[in-house]
Amino acid sequence: xxxxxxxxxxxxxxxxxxxxxxxxxxxxxxxxxxxxxxxxxxxxxxxxxxxxxxxxxxxxxxxxxxxxxxxxxxxxxxxxxxxxxxxxxxxxxxxxxxxxxxxxxxxxxxxxxxxxxxxxxxxxxxxxxxxxxxxxxxxxxxxxxxxxxxxxxxxxxxxxxxxxxxxxxxxxxxxxxxxxxxxxxxxxxxxxxxxxxxxxxxxxxxxxxxxxxxxxxxxxxxxxxxxxxx
Amino acid sequence: xxxxxxxxxxxxxxxxxxxxxxxxxxxxxxxxxxxxxxxxxxxxxxxxxxxxxxxxxxxxxxxxxxxxxxxxxxxxxxxxxxxxxxxxxxxxxxxxxxxxxxxxxxxxxxxxxxxxxxxxxxxxxxxxxxxxxxxxxxxxxxxxxxxxxxxxxxxxxxxxxxxxxxxxxxxxxxxxxxxxxxxxxxxxxxxxxxxxxxxxxxxxxxxxxxxxxxxxxxxxxxxxxxxxxxxxxxxxxxxxxxxxxxxxxxxxxxxxxxxxxxxxxxxxxxxxxxxxxxxxxxxxxxxxxxxxxxxxxxxxxxxxxxxxxxxxxxxxxxxxxxxxxxxxxxxxxxxxxxxxxxxxxxxxxxxxxxxxxxxxxxxxxxxxxxxxxxxxxxxxxxxxxxxxxxxxxxxxxxxxxxxxxxxxxxxxxx
Numbered sequence: 001x002x003x004x005x006x007x008x009x010x011x012x013x014x015x016x017x018x019x020x021x022x023x024x025x026x027x028x029x030x031x032x033x034x035x036x037x038x039x040x041x042x043x044x045x046x047x048x049x050x051x052x053x054x055x056x057x058x059x060x061x062x063x064x065x066x067x068x069x070x071x072x073x074x075x076x077x078x079x080x081x082x083x084x085x086x087x088x089x090x091x092x093x094x095x096x097x098x099x100x101x102x103x104x105x106x107x108x109x110x111x112x113x114x115x116x117x118x119x120x121x122x123x124x125x126x127x128x129x130x131x132x133x134x135x136x137x138x139x140x141x142x143x144x145x146x147x148x149x150x151x152x153x154x155x156x157x158x159x160x161x162x163x164x165x166x167x168x169x170x171x172x173x174x175x176x177x178x179x180x181x182x183x184x185x186x187x188x189x190x191x192x193x194x195x196x197x198x199x200x201x202x203x204x205x206x207x208x209x210x211x212x213x214x215x216x217x218x219x220x221x222x223x224x225x226x227x228x229x230x
Numbered sequence: 231x232x233x234x235x236x237x238x239x240x241x242x243x244x245x246x247x248x249x250x251x252x253x254x255x256x257x258x259x260x261x262x263x264x265x266x267x268x269x270x271x272x273x274x275x276x277x278x279x280x281x282x283x284x285x286x287x288x289x290x291x292x293x294x295x296x297x298x299x300x301x302x303x304x305x306x307x308x309x310x311x312x313x314x315x316x317x318x319x320x321x322x323x324x325x326x327x328x329x330x331x332x333x334x335x336x337x338x339x340x341x342x343x344x345x346x347x348x349x350x351x352x353x354x355x356x357x358x359x360x361x362x363x364x365x366x367x368x369x370x371x372x373x374x375x376x377x378x379x380x381x382x383x384x385x386x387x388x389x390x391x392x393x394x395x396x397x398x399x400x401x402x403x404x405x406x407x408x409x410x411x412x413x414x415x416x417x418x419x420x421x422x423x424x425x426x427x428x429x430x431x432x433x434x435x436x437x438x439x440x441x442x443x444x445x446x447x448x449x450x451x452x453x454x455x456x457x458x459x460x461x462x463x464x465x466x467x468x469x470x471x472x473x474x475x476x477x478x479x480x481x482x483x484x485x486x487x488x489x490x491x492x493x494x495x496x497x498x499x500x501x502x503x504x505x506x507x508x509x510x511x512x513x514x515x516x517x518x519x520x521x522x523x524x525x526x527x528x529x530x531x532x533x534x535x536x537x538x539x540x541x542x543x544x545x546x547x548x549x550x551x552x553x554x555x556x557x558x559x560x561x562x563x564x565x566x567x568x569x570x571x572x573x574x575x576x577x578x579x580x581x582x583x584x585x586x587x588x589x590x591x592x593x594x595x596x597x598x599x600x601x602x603x604x605x606x607x608x609x610x611x612x613x614x615x616x617x618x619x620x621x622x623x624x625x626x627x628x629x630x631x632x633x634x635x636x637x638x639x640x641x642x643x644x
Contacts, residue, residue: 051638054547056547056637076552077552080546080549080550080551080552081549081551082549083547083548083549084548084550084551087549089544089547089548091544093540095540095541095544095641097544097545098244098541099237099240099241099243099244100240108545108548109548109549111233112233112234112545112550113549113550113551157548
């Protein structure tokens with residue numbers, strides 16, 4: 001059974017007086033445990049697609065099923081619940097909460113989204129800090145961390161609630177090449193360790209090779225559907 | 231809830247200068263209100279206490295029409311003995327009454343044998359008068375109270391006349407009064423004491439024994455001009471007035487019109503208008519406080535939301551329920567209000583304590599008044615509650631905006 005099924009997805013939005021077609025009939029499926037990249041130049045529709053997969057945006061037409069849920073049919077509150085329960089997010093700019101330490105940033109979804117008890121939270125955060133190699137930086141706030149360290153914390157935060165799917169929009173765009181590779185390796189390791197499906201977007205051809213499955217987007221259309229790398 | 235508090239505290243600390251500035255504004259507002267309430271309350275308390283406890287009493291009963299002509303002290307509008315008896319009977323049945331004092335008020339010529347002037351006089355029953363206006367003996371700046379207040383054949387002279395006519399305790403003076411029938415009578419008195427002047431009606435009156443007054447006026451029957459009444463609880467003023475009016479409603483003339491009327495001290499003293507003005511200022515300054523808190527907290531919370539749009543987008547995207555986001559921003563507003571209210575109250579209490587350590591004196595209508603401000607717990611709680619409620623209300627719109635924010639738009643925000 002596929003984790004994600006998209007059929008004839010289109011998205012049109014209005015920019016001033018002009019209708020912009022961000023997606024023009026996209027079909028794909030993604031299997032559980034996959035490590036997937038959506039690649040394409042800027043404006044190709046990658047972010048729009050990831051936003052739809054995350055329940056942050058709705059398609060204009062077509063159907064999108066994520067984890068057996070018609071995600072487009074969810075209202076605002078149900079979508080937030082769905083994201084909190086099933087999804088993890090990694091952002092291009094890390095988007096850590098500046099007033100919280102690395103430990104507290106990872107703890108945030110367990111505390112504010114899922115209400116885990118303190119002892120379970122502690123065990124989970126400690127496990128993740130160790131897994132992403134940030135145990136010794138746990139007490140530092142984001143402004144005391146390097147870009148790579150911030151993204152490691154962001155990866156750990158995305159995995160905190162043990163989501164089935166992690167969506168990462170250009171997770172390496174603000175990192176140097178070596179750090180970017182290390183982050184992708186970390187994501188892959190986390191996939192192997194926790195069985196989480198990772199989907200990320202990138203416009204960097206060097207980075208896309210790290211993915212096991214690649215979907216190439218151009219002008220809102222899939223031009224290379226589900227290409228597999230060794 | 232604790233986790234939201236913790237996060238809210240961190241967020242307030244993040245922009246600590248702005249937090250300090252906003253809390254400072256709230257503190258300033260609270261200090262201004264509490265100081266005004268305590269100082270004006272003390273001023274009102276001193277003056278009202280003086281008026282009720284050394285001159286007027288809390289309530290007075292007169293014959294209908296007397297108060298309208300009170301400046302003339304009309305003897306023809308005195309209460310007749312039967313009416314006085316009815317009033318005394320009604321007062322005896324009321325539990326709110328501590329004491330009452332019948333008074334015979336009249337104008338007279340006052341002479342020290344070399345100079346003559348006019349004087350307003352009160353003929354009183356000494357012990358009943360001292361029980362009804364207990365601060366009156368305390369106004370003696372020379373001499374002392376005897377027989378409760380005053381002995382027969384003696385008088386208490388207002389300070390302004392004693393000074394002007396160079397009188398001292400033991401001097402003999404003459405009072406000459408016009409009787410109801412138009413004839414004139416005179417009688418000598420010995421000065422028993424000099425009464426310090428106070429502000430308000432009757433503040434510069436002289437006092438003699440009621441029997442002396444009746445003798446001077448050659449009264450054939452024991453009439454009185456008014457009966458002053460002291461209540462157990464001055465806060466029950468209006469209730470007691472209504473009860474007394476009801477009890478006296480049966481005292482009617484031949485035309486079946488009520489003969490007697492009851493007045494509160496507020497209806498008899500012009501200071502009541504000043505007290506009302508102080509109350510209005512009190513409301514005005516509270517409204518200002520609400521304005522200060524509302525504008526400053528709303529401003530700071532709107533800025534907080536605007537500056538944290540991407541952060542709001544992030545927490546919203548990772549699944550934070552909108553009600554938690556709403557709660558987070560409301561808690562920030564609540565904490566700002568609490569912080570301001572707490573520090574403002576402590577500062578105000580400190581300032582009020584200092585004002586009691588180093589009392590403020592000021593002149594008010596020939597009187598030197600010393601203020602002893604205090605803040606009632608009810609005022610602290612009420613003002614604190616106003617500040618906190620307004621702070622949370624001011625945060626509602628920004629918090630609502632944050633909770634309803636579209637995560638995509640928020641994440642795109644630069």
